[in-house]
Amino acid sequence: MPELPEVEIVRRGLERVMVGARIDKVELRRADIRFPFPSGFAARLCGRRIVSLGRRAKYLLFELDSDETLIAHLGMSGSFRIEKGVTSTPGEFHRERSKDPKHDHVVLRLDNGCVITYNDPRRFGFMDLATSAALEEHPRLSGLGAEPLAPEFDGDCLAKLFTGSRAPLKAALLDQKRIAGLGNIYVCEALFRARLLPTRPASILANARGVPSRAAAALAAAIREVLGEAIEAGGSTLRDHRQTNGELGYFQHAFRVYDREGLPCVRARCRGTVARITGSGRSTFYCPICQK
Numbered sequence: 684m685p686e687l688p689e690v691e692i693v694r695r696g697l698e699r700v701m702v703g704a705r706i707d708k709v710e711l712r713r714a715d716i717r718f719p720f721p722s723g724f725a726a727r728l729c730g731r732r733i734v735s736l737g738r739r740a741k742y743l744l745f746e747l748d749s750d751e752t753l754i755a756h757l758g759m760s761g762s763f764r765i766e767k768g769v770t771s772t773p774g775e776f777h778r779e780r781s782k783d784p785k786h787d788h789v790v791l792r793l794d795n796g797c798v799i800t801y802n803d804p805r806r807f808g809f810m811d812l813a814t815s816a817a818l819e820e821h822p823r824l825s826g827l828g829a830e831p832l833a834p835e836f837d838g839d840c841l842a843k844l845f846t847g848s849r850a851p852l853k854a855a856l857l858d859q860k861r862i863a864g865l866g867n868i869y870v871c872e873a874l875f876r877a878r879l880l881p882t883r884p885a886s887i888l889a890n891a892r893g894v895p896s897r898a899a900a901a902l903a904a905a906i907r908e909v910l911g912e913a914i915e916a917g918g919s920t921l922r923d924h925r926q927t928n929g930e931l932g933y934f935q936h937a938f939r940v941y942d943r944e945g946l947p948c949v950r951a952r953c954r955g956t957v958a959r960i961t962g963s964g965r966s967t968f969y970c971p972i973c974q975k
Contacts (some may be wrong), residue, residue, distance in 0.1 A: 685757050686866035687831070688913035690741045693763060698736040700765055700797045701745070705732045710790040717758060717809040727751065727812055728791070740827050740863035744818070752815045754823060758807025766798040827863040831906050838900035842889035853881035853967050856906075868941050869909050871968050875940040876905035880974045881967050882960075912937065940968045948973060 685693075709725040721727075727749065737744040745753035789801040789810065801808070813821045829840055844861045856862060856870045874881050879898055888899040916937065939949050940957055948955040948970040955972030 687864035761803035761808030838895035842895035845885035848885035855885035
């Protein structure tokens with residue numbers, strides 16, 4: 684499943700061509716994706732201008748001039764394709780995404796000549812409409828936790844979230860009700876950078892009075908760093924993910940621990956070997972020597 688950096692990259696790619704444009708035509712090529720489209724979906728989009736394009740966790744938020752917001756989730760394999768005349772994939776390294784029309788489920792034709800196509804082979808993504816003023820009350824958004832790229836996300840924030848928590852660090856960080864948008868890859872990478880074992884209790888991020896520990900400050904910085912680097916690198920292309928222009932993400936070439944089981948630790952002067960443990964259907968990669 685695309686993680687926060689991949690969704691942010693898609694948001695930025697769409698923002699450049701969609702914000703300020705009017706949706707002139709909507710084509711729904713099926714009655715549902717993961718869930719049925721809301722009542723009057725196409726009619727409520729048609730003729731509306733896109734005011735802004737935001738993101739909350741892994742949800743894309745298209746604010747419309749009708750005081751409604753289109754909520755879109757990519758699921759496991761969903762992607763948006765931008766076409767204007769001849770589809771191009773700029774960049775020195777690129778691979779054009781599949782355009783198999785049987786997986787093109789939603790097509791938006793804009794007044795600026797762009798065609799935005801939502802393609803989803805596995806159909807785990809979905810779209811919904813919500814009143815913009817009550818967006819945070821939407822069932823998909825109301826229970827989400829802190830945004831890891833928000834300015835206020837720091838050691839103090841982590842301490843408040845995890846004071847007294849007995850959950851292992853890895854599991855605690857993946858809890859979307861505490862921190863929104865973090866996924867398996869980037870949690871592994873952040874814990875490695877912060878030199879923290881994924882199995883340690885999350886309570887190490889604060890003392891008994893709730894004061895943030897050095898581990899909390901290091902982990903908050905590592906999370907922001909790894910997410911920022913992944914966004915700049917175009918994300919981590921694993922299986923289905925592509926950017927809106929068809930380019931691959933390249934952060935996977937900078938993995939320091941994820942998917943490196945049995946390889947030497949990349950940290951200078953560390954003689955450890957990357958290990959892997961599994962739990963809840965996920966693999967966790969870490970160095971048992973330099974992560975404490």
